[in-house]
Amino acid sequence: MTGESKLQWIYTSKNKEELEQRYDVWAGEYDNDLDELLGWLGPKVGVEVFARHVPQSAVILDAGVGTGLVGVELKGLGYTDITGMDMSQGMLDEAAKKGLYRQLDQMVMGEKLDYADGAFDAVISIGVLTLGHAPAESLDELVRVTKSGGHVAFSLRPDVYEERGFKEKQSALEAAGRWELVEVSDKVNILPKREPPVEHQVWVYRVCPDGK
Numbered sequence: 373m374t375g376e377s378k379l380q381w382i383y384t385s386k387n388k389e390e391l392e393q394r395y396d397v398w399a400g401e402y403d404n405d406l407d408e409l410l411g412w413l414g415p416k417v418g419v420e421v422f423a424r425h426v427p428q429s430a431v432i433l434d435a436g437v438g439t440g441l442v443g444v445e446l447k448g449l450g451y452t453d454i455t456g457m458d459m460s461q462g463m464l465d466e467a468a469k470k471g472l473y474r475q476l477d478q479m480v481m482g483e484k485l486d487y488a489d490g491a492f493d494a495v496i497s498i499g500v501l502t503l504g505h506a507p508a509e510s511l512d513e514l515v516r517v518t519k520s521g522g523h524v525a526f527s528l529r530p531d532v533y534e535e536r537g538f539k540e541k542q543s544a545l546e547a548a549g550r551w552e553l554v555e556v557s558d559k560v561n562i563l564p565k566r567e568p569p570v571e572h573q574v575w576v577y578r579v580c581p582d583g584k
């Protein structure tokens with residue numbers, strides 16, 4: 373299968389069990405297919421935006437770590453304390469080979485995460501909040517595990533933002549005083565070697581103190 377057909381195969385998963393199995397199968401070829409063949413810019417673009425708000429000393433959760441491509445970019449900008457989490461053990465095993473993560477945990481976004489309240493200074497999630505992957509409800513847990521004053525950064529397709537409950541969830545968290553928007557990036561063609569183009573925006577929120 374080509375990188376493009378692997379992507380189609382991933383997106384036609386019928387449920388989260390099948391998605392997890394397919395990522396397990398894809399794990400060993402993911403970097404070559406997505407990064408080399410399709411020119412995946414998500415990690416580079418996401419970390420560039422993230423770095424405008426988060427100091428290098430931050431304790432970071434990479435949610436939906438995949439094979440650790442976000443970790444490569446974070447390390448390149450001087451971040452050292454990074455925990456990775458993903459539903460696919462195959463992807464986590466590939467991330468472990470890169471040797472960049474303090475800890476790698478198998479968990480599912482959309483379910484309760486096994487981390488304490490405020491365990492992290494910042495969360496980054498790139499290419500994970502999307503069709504058939506992690507739902508808008510995942511954001512509740514990402515906010516819970518982030519310290520007050522810390523940041524939650526993630527990439528999102530504009531159509532997914534509008535049509536898949538993210539707009540409502542992000543606004544509801546804002547209205548409840550759980551977070552405030554600090555940046556939303558321009559739309560970037562995130563798979564430049566692929567036709568048709570796929571645009572993402574990177575959103576960064578600051579988590580507010582409880583009750584504020």
Ligand SMILES: C[S@@+](CC[C@H](N)C(=O)[O-])C[C@H]1O[C@@H](n2cnc3c(N)ncnc32)[C@H](O)[C@@H]1O
Nearest residue numbers: 395436437438459460463480481498499505506
């Ligand atoms: C397109 S990859 C992105 C990986 C990495 N962040 C990157 O930028 O290369 C999506 C990753 O999200 C994981 N994933 C999808 N749905 C998930 C969920 N509900 N909970 C945790 N991980 C999930 C997949 O296993 C896969 O590793």
